[in-house]
Amino acid sequence: MTLDEILPDLRRQSVDARHTETGLWAASMLRDRISAGQLAPGAKLSEEPLCEVLGVSRNTLREAFATLAREHVVTRIPNRGVFVTRPTADDIREIYRVRRFLESAALTWSTSPRTDALHAAIARARAARDNGSVPGMASANQDFHAGVVALTRSDRLNAQMMQVLAEMRLVFHSMVANPLFHAPYIDDNAVILDTFEAGDRQAAAALMVDYLRRAEEQLLEAHSRA
Amino acid sequence: MTLDEILPDLRRQSVDARHTETGLWAASMLRDRISAGQLAPGAKLSEEPLCEVLGVSRNTLREAFATLAREHVVTRIPNRGVFVTRPTADDIREIYRVRRFLESAALTWSTSPRTDALHAAIARARAARDNGSVPGMASANQDFHAGVVALTRSDRLNAQMMQVLAEMRLVFHSMVANPLFHAPYIDDNAVILDTFEAGDRQAAAALMVDYLRRAEEQLLEAHSRA
DNA sequence: CCTATCGAATTGTTGAACAATCGTACAAGC
């Protein structure tokens, strides 16, 4: 979907109330659209139409671009413009490198034993699988892995994980989605959680690393095909 | 020498020299001054004088502020202005939470066995200790711990570590420096490195966690005194 | 001593302007 097609939709939302930190507000508007896949990887974000639709000035919009660029959500090419990031194979490797460290470290050294959110995420994933809802499975799966890192109770590590998961969504949007991608991993998550709650953190971490390696390999294979 | 051979070199020089992205340039100027302690924590960064000194407009300077705020180097208070961040006790706890995860995970799961930079950092730290150079010890110590995370070969984890170390410098600048702070930790680093190279990664990671807990406690104690 | 109100100063945001750079089209030369 290109920029032109979602312009009316954006305009509808932006007539709403006033906001402090307009630059951050504009960034979140764009971030949501990109996360939802309404702005596909590679799409060009021209300043002029976006200013008009969001009702902000070019300067403010550029602040929003700066924010999103730091999150690797958009890519800035000097004098050419801003584009929704199209993840490369190296990006996928880097994303999974970070995830392997973050998630296995969280399982190994977390201090918080509160796993309610993890159980809930698995339940949601199974319900989505039964309904055949691919977006539901994807969302619940991300919730599970975000919840694992949340065990660390560290704002910065959580922020890093959120950012990486946002890049994951870009990866999914940049290639033809395989409807069966998430399904087999749901039970893997359940096993990891059981192992963790049984107290064998090293084993849980090892399972997680294995899980992530398989998922990475599968995504890289799909990426090379596209 | 053919054209292809010098192309990478040319590209490298041109990204250095060119000032496109003036906002990023201004951000690095301020970041350097803050890191060096020339701008102390709590100092107010007024827009008007800074524009004049850096020779950039208010808009560009505000882009730089956005970059630094995201790195937690400066703190933005709406309608009040931008200040060099003054780390709180909670900030110190969060910094060490991140460091414990990052550094122990790096020791446990790193794939790269290249420890040359680590040995060099320890050598520099010892030389600085013999010369009585406190800044030298601090710098070499940070190099060692940055080098540990560099074992992960992950750009994003390295960036996160660099950011946290920048916050560490803010912590040091915000309290009276104890000249003897770094000295006892130098040999701890050496022991950690030896254990790691002996192949016992779990033990090395455990030593690192212990090291970081002691340093955190010491800094928190000094912070509560100030 | 406390509270309320006013005004100066600073920040938040905008709109317009100009310079710099890129893509494209088209002509010229080998």
Added chain:
DNA sequence: GCTTGTACGATTGTTCAACAATTCGATAGG
């Protein structure tokens, strides 16, 4: 046919000046 040179339009990078919004401090009054 392919490359090179050149003009032009479009878009981005940066600055400037202005106005609105907010905060801080001072001053007056209870």
